[in-house]
Amino acid sequence: MGKQITFKRESEMPMISVSLGDMEWNKTGAWRTQRPFYEEKTPPCSAACPAGNDISGFILKTAKGDWEGAWNLIREENPFPGVCGRVCFHPCESKCNRGSFDEPIAIHALERFVADFAPRLSKKTGKAGEKRKEKVAIIGSGPAGMSSAYHLARLRYDVTVFESFPLAGGMLRMGIPSYRLPRDVLDRELSNIEALGVEIRTGISLGEHLKLEDLKDYQAIFLSTGAHRSRGLHIQGEKEKGVLSGLDLLKKMNLSKRIKMGEKIAIIGGGNTAIDVARSVIRLGKKATILYRRSREEMPAFEDEILEALEEGVKIRYLVNPIRVGQKDGPKRLECLRMELSEKDESGRRRPVPIPHSNLFIDADYVVIAAGEEIGASFLPEGAEKREGIVLTRRDGSTGIKGVFAGGDLASNQRTVAHAIGSGKKAAMAIDAFLQGKDAEEVIIQHLIGEGPSLSIFGYLHPGERLRNPHVVTFEELNMDYFEPAKRQGESKSAVKERIKGFNEVSSTLSEGVALEEAERCFGCGTCNECENCYVFCPDGSILKREELFSHQVDYDYCKGCGICFTECPRGAISLKEEAK
Amino acid sequence: MRRVITGNQAVAYGVILSRVDVVSAYPITPQTTIVEELSELIASGRLKTRFLKVESEHSAMAALIGASTGGVRTFTATSSHGLAYMHEMLHWASGARLPIVLVNVNRAIGPPWNIWGDQSDSVSQRDTGWIQLYCENNQEVLDTILQAYLIAETVRLPVMVVLDAFVLSHTAEPVEIPSIEEADSLLPPFCPDYPIDTQEPRSYSVITTPDYFLEFRYKVQKAMEEVPEVAKKVDDEFRSRFGRSYGAIERYGKKEAELLLMTSGTVTSTSRIVIKKLMEKGLSVAGIKIKRFRPFPSEEICEVIQGAKKIAVIDRNLSAGVGGIFAQELRASLYSREERPQVFGFVSGLGGRDITPALIEEAVQYTVEHPQPEGDILWLGLKK
Numbered sequence: 001m002g003k004q005i006t007f008k009r010e011s012e013m014p015m016i017s018v019s020l021g022d023m024e025w026n027k028t029g030a031w032r033t034q035r036p037f038y039e040e041k042t043p044p045c046s047a048a049c050p051a052g053n054d055i056s057g058f059i060l061k062t063a064k065g066d067w068e069g070a071w072n073l074i075r076e077e078n079p080f081p082g083v084c085g086r087v088c089f090h091p092c093e094s095k096c097n098r099g100s101f102d103e104p105i106a107i108h109a110l111e112r113f114v115a116d117f118a119p120r121l122s123k124k125t126g127k128a129g130e131k132r133k134e135k136v137a138i139i140g141s142g143p144a145g146m147s148s149a150y151h152l153a154r155l156r157y158d159v160t161v162f163e164s165f166p167l168a169g170g171m172l173r174m175g176i177p178s179y180r181l182p183r184d185v186l187d188r189e190l191s192n193i194e195a196l197g198v199e200i201r202t203g204i205s206l207g208e209h210l211k212l213e214d215l216k217d218y219q220a221i222f223l224s225t226g227a228h229r230s231r232g233l234h235i236q237g238e239k240e241k242g243v244l245s246g247l248d249l250l251k252k253m254n255l256s257k258r259i260k261m262g263e264k265i266a267i268i269g270g271g272n273t274a275i276d277v278a279r280s281v282i283r284l285g286k287k288a289t290i291l292y293r294r295s296r297e298e299m300p301a302f303e304d305e306i307l308e309a310l311e312e313g314v315k316i317r318y319l320v321n322p323i324r325v326g327q328k329d330g331p332k333r334l335e336c337l338r339m340e341l342s343e344k345d346e347s348g349r350r351r352p353v354p355i356p357h358s359n360l361f362i363d364a365d366y367v368v369i370a371a372g373e374e375i376g377a378s379f380l381p382e383g384a385e386k387r388e389g390i391v392l393t394r395r396d397g398s399t400g401i402k403g404v405f406a407g408g409d410l411a412s413n414q415r416t417v418a419h420a421i422g423s424g425k426k427a428a429m430a431i432d433a434f435l436q437g438k439d440a441e442e443v444i445i446q447h448l449i450g451e452g453p454s455l456s457i458f459g460y461l462h463p464g465e466r467l468r469n470p471h472v473v474t475f476e477e478l479n480m481d482y483f484e485p486a487k488r489q490g491e492s493k494s495a496v497k498e499r500i501k502g503f504n505e506v507s508s509t510l511s512e513g514v515a516l517e518e519a520e521r522c523f524g525c526g527t528c529n530e531c532e533n534c535y536v537f538c539p540d541g542s543i544l545k546r547e548e549l550f551s552h553q554v555d556y557d558y559c560k561g562c563g564i565c566f567t568e569c570p571r572g573a574i575s576l577k578e579e580a581k
Numbered sequence: 582m583r584r585v586i587t588g589n590q591a592v593a594y595g596v597i598l599s600r601v602d603v604v605s606a607y608p609i610t611p612q613t614t615i616v617e618e619l620s621e622l623i624a625s626g627r628l629k630t631r632f633l634k635v636e637s638e639h640s641a642m643a644a645l646i647g648a649s650t651g652g653v654r655t656f657t658a659t660s661s662h663g664l665a666y667m668h669e670m671l672h673w674a675s676g677a678r679l680p681i682v683l684v685n686v687n688r689a690i691g692p693p694w695n696i697w698g699d700q701s702d703s704v705s706q707r708d709t710g711w712i713q714l715y716c717e718n719n720q721e722v723l724d725t726i727l728q729a730y731l732i733a734e735t736v737r738l739p740v741m742v743v744l745d746a747f748v749l750s751h752t753a754e755p756v757e758i759p760s761i762e763e764a765d766s767l768l769p770p771f772c773p774d775y776p777i778d779t780q781e782p783r784s785y786s787v788i789t790t791p792d793y794f795l796e797f798r799y800k801v802q803k804a805m806e807e808v809p810e811v812a813k814k815v816d817d818e819f820r821s822r823f824g825r826s827y828g829a830i831e832r833y834g835k836k837e838a839e840l841l842l843m844t845s846g847t848v849t850s851t852s853r854i855v856i857k858k859l860m861e862k863g864l865s866v867a868g869i870k871i872k873r874f875r876p877f878p879s880e881e882i883c884e885v886i887q888g889a890k891k892i893a894v895i896d897r898n899l900s901a902g903v904g905g906i907f908a909q910e911l912r913a914s915l916y917s918r919e920e921r922p923q924v925f926g927f928v929s930g931l932g933g934r935d936i937t938p939a940l941i942e943e944a945v946q947y948t949v950e951h952p953q954p955e956g957d958i959l960w961l962g963l964k965k
Contacts, residue, residue, distance in 0.1 A: 010796040
């Protein structure tokens, strides 16, 4: 360290005020009233992810070409990146801060890319180590059950999954057509879970083959049986031959059973099941007409799915409501009433009301009713309370019966794959807490992402490593001077005429180049990506590069607390707090 | 080579012959044709100089401060409002001891809006630490540019070379142009004191506490005090090579005259005729041309005024509330002397109005007739 240079007379001084030594003797840190510090914060995408994915974390790794690292990071929270990358409704993208700048990051496409590319590079996931003595039974091998099984296996429990169907996967297999979710993708991710030592026993149905009392050997039980019972329309003729529920039809098709249904299929309903049925039917070379009692605007199906269905030739008739399925045998004649929309109902959508004497008839060879699903409650054990169509649980997923937890569609009206995966993870943490005598609710609260309800297991599995910061980065906290508009890159879709020939996947995985480009668009809200703006802008040279740690550090001996690093950080990864006096 | 060129072309030749590395300027009448000439030569590739386009005179000077700190020879030209806009950077250039040469084509400062010549722009900058040299004709303009670099790089202070709007800037007269070899033999390449070196990084012009600031200003003053001797040497050297010299001042007319007429710039040319005519009429009169305004040539003046009773000064500038600046400076120079002639401070020719032989004669006549002036400011040619 240099010493302060002093001059006794003017002749010793240089001609101009030029530095002759260094200023290290002058510890300007003492002037500081505000302290900048690196603080990883939560990006809004992660906080919005029901499955609790570390989204900007995996995209950052993707942008660096570390696809295996990205894949492993996703799987810290979620064993189904290949599934979610395809079928999740990606609420992360609607919260993406980049959406306030140009277009949100195509997060789902990147997740899918990572899930498809990384396993080629990666060795198979090994077993989680020596098992604990406690055993956990999981009823249902859908996304909730398998997510729970995955995390419980990582927590070294002896896990057995009971599945009533002959194949595992639950609604992922039975409800989602393969043109949206190819079966090899699902099988790959299920087998990765099995590889952790999870046993899946298929063909065993709760209530029928199995009672809770039979599970005395298991110290905890997770109920994730889903919502498989189709709601009826309660109209005349709906129980007759030639009329089937949408979910049952999908199940049959997904179990490769042949169904005689004629040529013209009428599908009643406006949700994703109706669209899935219609698009599947088209692929069998038949005509599909959806009848929906409200208008396009109120349709609960995902917009992209509706557009793709229309492209493929699905007809949608709005504002019609069947009141009777005519003719017992052979082709059906649906008697409908025209509807009009009146004021909004409790769901916020405009309520359809029939127009008197507007009866019309629609002919169809086969009628499919897709009016929503509900849980089949007949098997429910005593003590598991049901309310508003779902099994009632506490915040930690526990039911009224000690040691029995419930999740997925069975215990929630937010019936998405991502929500199911999240609830399975929550159950795994709660079951571990329960079995280890910890306060499960406390555990859940500690590991919320942002303000919740999204949950991270990472900090629970790796105590002492970073917890997700409750601070969710807003658009206003970012510095847009450092970003340029860049077009969002999405998956390409195959041509309609190719699509309708069969059940091949409609969209294709991003190429490596495109994925890198898209990943580079990510603001990385709240996460330092070593862009070095702080290092470049610090007027005091008080940002230290720690290359071996891939991070930066503030040199508080000299930092004056001017806050330039805080302002110039493009992504809000630096915080500023008042210096303790 | 002898050519008929304007004052602004003479400046351009001076810059070319000085092998300037970086030119940065912003256009303003009546300076514009200087950098127009230079930029065209640079654009055509005939002149290997970097031209930095900037959005203002402030930036032009700032750019040159950077370039000069980097160790290269620099030039800019401006006038009037442009020079005023540079003001802050003028202080910076001298404080940083950068030998930048600037040509200021004298022009009045508005309002009222005016593009014609007077000295209010350059004399306003007298306290910025720049050497100021005023020119009488186009030959002197070219020669002064060459001398300016030699003086600036010797004492490490910037130099402002000043010429009158239009009368010199846009008027052509025969000028002897030295060859580049002759110019090179006079002016060696510039060697900076603290060059920018990435191997030995430095901070320049960093904050200096009250402990040392006074000493840095003392050094500026000491450098100014070296100027008379350095400039004389340069002028002598110049004379030995080219046969022309200018001095800090020039006295002409009758030896041991009772009345002296002090002028600067092109007014001197006119005065020479008037003085000659009055001498022929038998008047004891001589002229003093002030070339170097900063540092003010007090000693040189005192040496040539022995025996004079009165000095008439014609100022083409006005410091409102005081009067003509040259007269003020002269009064201050005389104060400590035992023998103090009366100073008659005439203010005339503002905003480009011609200072005709008749007006000059009127000033001399007034000085002859009055034992002392009737006030600090004597308005010459004012429409009363």
